[in-house]
Amino acid sequence: MAAIGAVDKEVAVNMAAMEASNAAQSAAITASLNSVAGNLVTRVEGVKDTVNAQAMVLAQQLNAV
Secondary structure (H helix, E strand, O other): HHHHHHHHHHHHHHHHHHHHHHHHHHHHHHHHHHHHHHHHHHHHHHHHHHHHHHHHHHHHHHHOO
């Protein structure tokens, strides 16, 4: 019976270690995804600003014709 208890304890310890590792990996992945999303937002806003500026120039050119 003592051997069974030792195995149960070892399994519980290994499961806890695996859960902690999974939590750490999840946190790292979440941080990475947040970084990528933030960078994409910045780039999209830059493209939006460029398109708006070019549309304004085109409108001014059309009004001059």
